[in-house]
Amino acid sequence: KAGVTQTPRYLIKTRGQQVTLSCSPISGHRSVSWYQQTPGQGLQFLFEYFSETQRNKGNFPGRFSGRQFSNSRSEMNVSTLELGDSALYLCASRDISNTGELFFGEGSRLTVL
Amino acid sequence: AQSVTQLGSHVSVSEGALVLLRCNYSSSVPPYLFWYVQYPNQGLQLLLKYTSAATLVKGINGFEAEFKKSETSFHLTKPSAHMSDAAEYFCAVTLGGGADGLTFGKGTHLIIQP
Numbered sequence: 001k002a003g004v005t006q007t008p009r010y011l012i013k014t015r016g017q018q019v020t021l022s023c024s025p026i027s028g029h030r031s032v033s034w035y036q037q038t039p040g041q042g043l044q045f046l047f048e049y050f051s052e053t054q055r056n057k058g059n060f061p062g063r064f065s066g067r068q069f070s071n072s073r074s075e076m077n078v079s080t081l082e083l084g085d086s087a088l089y090l091c092a093s094r095d096i097s098n099t100g101e102l103f104f105g106e107g108s109r110l111t112v113l
Numbered sequence: 114a115q116s117v118t119q120l121g122s123h124v125s126v127s128e129g130a131l132v133l134l135r136c137n138y139s140s141s142v143p144p145y146l147f148w149y150v151q152y153p154n155q156g157l158q159l160l161l162k163y164t165s166a167a168t169l170v171k172g173i174n175g176f177e178a179e180f181k182k183s184e185t186s187f188h189l190t191k192p193s194a195h196m197s198d199a200a201e202y203f204c205a206v207t208l209g210g211g212a213d214g215l216t217f218g219k220g221t222h223l224i225i226q227p
Contacts, residue, residue, distance in 0.1 A: 004156070035217075042220060043215075043220075045216070047214075100162060100164075100207045100215055101147075102149075103159075104149075104158070105156050
């Protein structure tokens, strides 16, 4: 069974631009969540989607948004990029019956210049 | 709200020695607790989880953790460290219910000395 796939793996943007990151979950997993990882703040929960609906959201500004498609694939978008948005963005999928048992992708490393 | 504290951002042990990584949690209700491992340039991988069944939980790669409610702790141990155990380890908590994201600790970087 293929794992969680995230694209792109690396990208560089400049302040003020926007970025879209993509995540394909493990087949059969309908829940997809996103996390931001930085050296200073560690791992922080962004949001979780299930059946195309956002079920929970972390404490991030509205510039961070996401969506999920009918095939469970998910995208997250960050608008008006700031230097502080530089981070590793991790996507995770899970079988909804297994609380907290997340399967992570390798992440998308975003650098904002 | 729940929180997790991992004592020691870096822990160094000799190969073959006991590994002990500390995790304390704060939660108003019985939590679900997890340990994840992250190798360089990779995502996180689940080591083990506590979901209110047995208090001593065995995971992959010889790791185990014991849930101690009185101490609000969930420390990770391994009897004998191997060079391949060098990685970043994260303790995490959720209240369950399906929709809650995981709250992670800051992580502990495990260094294995030859």
